[in-house]
Amino acid sequence: MQETYDSLLKAAREALDGQDAQKAFSVFRRVLEYPGAQELDHSSRWKEAWELFADIATPIAGEEFAAIVRQAAQDERDVQALYNLGYQLIEQSLHGMAATVLLRAHLLVPGAEPMVTELVVALEGMGAHAEAARLLQAQPQLVQSSFMCRYLLAYNALMSGDVDETRRLAPGLESLLARSGAEEEQAQAFAGMKERIHQMLARADALQGVSPLDKKDLRGWHFVTTGGVLLHLSPYGFDEGMTGRYAFLQDSQALCLEGIRRVEAVLDQAGRKPPRVFVLPDRHSAILAHATARVLGLPTEPWPEQGSDAPGLIVAYDVLSLEVPLLQTLRTHRPGQVLWSHATQWTEEAPFAADLTTFLYQQNTSPWGERLRVNPETQKVERTAPTEGTVEALAEEVPSALLEDTALADLPELTKRVAAMAQVKGDAAGGLFREQGHRRRSLTDSPVKSNRFN
Known part of the structure; x- marks a missing residue:
């Protein structure tokens, strides 16, 4: 009707x-x-x-x-x-x-x-x-x-x-x-x-010749508008209205490992190899941080309650899920520090844009949280309980996750763009290259449009 x-x-x-x-x-x-x-x-x-x-x-x-x-x-x-x-x-x-x-x-x-x-x-x-x-x-x-x-x-x-x-x-x-x-x-x-x-x-201007900045260039516009580097583009429904963003996603250990590998490639390209991985108190962030340290061969260090001026890679599973007092300690760029948020909700404005983001989503569940599955006996959708285990034990499983053969196929294109991004100096520089000042706003929109679902 x-x-x-x-x-x-x-x-x-x-x-x-x-x-x-x-x-x-x-x-x-x-x-x-x-x-x-x-x-x-x-x-x-x-x-x-x-x-x-x-x-x-x-x-x-x-x-x-x-x-x-x-x-x-x-x-x-x-x-x-x-x-x-x-x-x-x-x-x-x-x-x-x-x-x-x-x-x-x-x-x-x-x-x-x-x-x-x-x-x-x-x-x-x-x-x-x-x-x-x-x-x-x-x-x-x-x-x-x-x-x-x-x-x-x-x-x-x-x-x-x-x-x-x-x-x-x-x-x-x-x-x-x-x-x-x-x-x-x-x-x-x-x-x-x-x-x-x-x-x-x-x-x-820095992206001229390496990024088209057209209606489908989600990575390029993410850098222009927020100064952040978007590491991964969703392949699902790209030409049917999603243009690189996820609508509904159940994250996996494999996508976490892919994110770590992309962070590694970008940091190498930028010449920003960190001396340590900072572990945030948030459980999912802590699991990912320990997994990242194992893959990159770096020591871990707890993120102090009042923040730290020491250089290192700060690993957040999802910035939007962090408590406000913790977020306050992450708001400022510091020499040698890089903030990576694996997941970023694009339909709700986060307190600030991370320097690196693996993917953009509307609804997401982490690999270790409450998830949906189809019961093989009843064929009905049901919720599963969060994964039990220590942070360290769950982190050990991530490096052995299986990546598809094409999972990292676009790394040369990504690192080429990062090389261009590195040419921007001063206050206009991308977050990855800044060492002072507040992190920029995280926007819920860009010239690249995507479908939204209620």
Whole structure:
């Protein structure tokens, strides 16, 4: 049965009547997601839809948020109410719904900078960078006069894969920054934005001739946007929408060993052989660290509670799974230290980007965690208990895992790119080559798009 505005409205009301606000939200958000159902063009439907959303939001987000929704529902031409709602929706990470509201406000007051920039932020949050760039390109006066608008266009153009447009815009950021009249704190933030654009361009320039930076170059864009090295590309569904990322993965000892071998090759290419392997307190990280030390023939050392300035390879199974106090000790680059996160979830932003990442996933289970299997007797899917054993005993099994003959076939291509990455100096350098400063943001998007699954 085809979903319509009326059928979704009915289903959401039934769920709400049944005291299931979360179900009502998951059903009805499809009406409100950018650019919104066509019915929202009618005042009565606009009011009806957003008032229902306010009722849904009350038990989930509270009455204060619901009141902001109701204010915008009363009059779809109340620009301030629309702006307030759009802002709050962004705060709730509901970027698609925010874009619907803010587009309405933008059409009422075209060219108003606060509305344009907030709408761009919402589109960015959706991963709609090309649409954000087109919106800004349609406002040439703002791009010429506003540092923020010029920066947002430069950034979204690059995140759309248009390096040439970003390169054209970058020189003008300096003069706009000088003329911005911003207070000290905001001026420092603007200076950081300008530097971010110049650094990404420097990394893109370094890859010319060795990495195509096209719509399928996941490794290349991972380096440009985060400064990290992506070691492994998923072969599954590459041309069917995944383009090198994993959707659902049950990791294996073989893939862990492959990751170790790729780390070894990259460190050799970069001339960054570590004197030790640091073992983090996280169990899965500790297993992988001990396995890595065995393969590389290096001693292990526990990572101190307060961190360490000593050189070494820091092995994390998955940075996103680490506790916040531990993460704080890993945030800063130090001379001779390299942070490797074997697994990185690409649909949720990690606290920072690791210098090396084996693979990107949406859902993953480690080789030693609770896993799914098909019971051979019942043919039903069931969960297995986590693997028992000491960290050291489980680590001993990894080096003997069997790799497929083609598992490391692309190492020459990978190391060639790493050699090019090494040419970037100073603050723009990739994480593998930095020895000071904070690690960069870990992004959930890039010019290379992939399917997402709920």
